[in-house]
Amino acid sequence: MPITTSLTLRGIPYTENEDTSAHVSMKAGGKAAVFITPRNLTELIHAYSASRMCGKIPIVLGNGTNTVFSDGGVVRPVVSTLGLANISVDGEYIAADCGAKLSAVAMAAANAGLTGLEFAHGIPGTVGGAVFMNAGAYGGEIKDVLESVTYFDGEIVTKPAGELYFGYRETTFSKGGQLILSAVFKLKKGNEAEIKAKMKELAAARREKQPLELPSAGSVFKRPVGSFAGKLIEDAGLKGLTVGGMQVSVKHAGFIVNIGGGTETDFENLVKEVQKRVKENSGVELTPEVRIIKD
16 A cells, blocks of 8 residues: 555645655655645654554654665655754744754844854754754864753653663664654853854854865764764875765865766765775764654
8 A cells, every 4th residue: 555545644745756865964865655745743743643554653854964765766654754844033032943944043043132052053964963963163062062852752742851762873763763852052242243153263263174165965974983984084094085975075074075967876875885894994983963754
């Protein structure tokens, strides 16, 4: 039975055979059998629950900045959160839906004269994705400013961040599969001009050091203990290494970029080759942080 026949979506918008490459920053990947675009939290919960009730664990997708889908496509429903982007400021607290862009939340904080999220302004993902993996940059991590998370796990639950696990690029949610609905961040009063100047400084550093001009999935590998993935890759002489249309960035070796027509298979094969050569050169086993979804 086709999955769209077994799903009861109650008027929630969806498409069939959707090209996933249009929804991920790497611009590669195959078709999604059904791609669901909820417009509010009620529709998100229903789409998620309906998928599970018909025996399919849905793939929840935010801005697609840390995800690549198999060239062969995926059968499980893909549920996009981008239609859920509400952001509100209350004193030193900011509440945001899971689909809100993290950069927009950081800018809302800056406009309110709140400091603490400057590091997140250049992170291209959504609140849900950032909480899911404890995103971080320039010495800051989501857990540092997270007050609470509301999620769905058979029922709607809100928990203080202190009661949840947040490690390096892994969390309660990456391990348990709960559906993140929204988050609240606790910030501090600051000087708006200084906050925006810091954000501008970090954005300039990002543009200078990272290959933002080409499609990528961000940093490919987790930071190994005592070193940096990019340095280990560069030390192994792998800058510019190319498989098909995917290349180890000549600007920052921690990134793999799509230089034209790159596929998920190219990406996966290049990741494996980088892992192999870095292990041979330094003895370090690199662990990918980009999700490759195959079913």
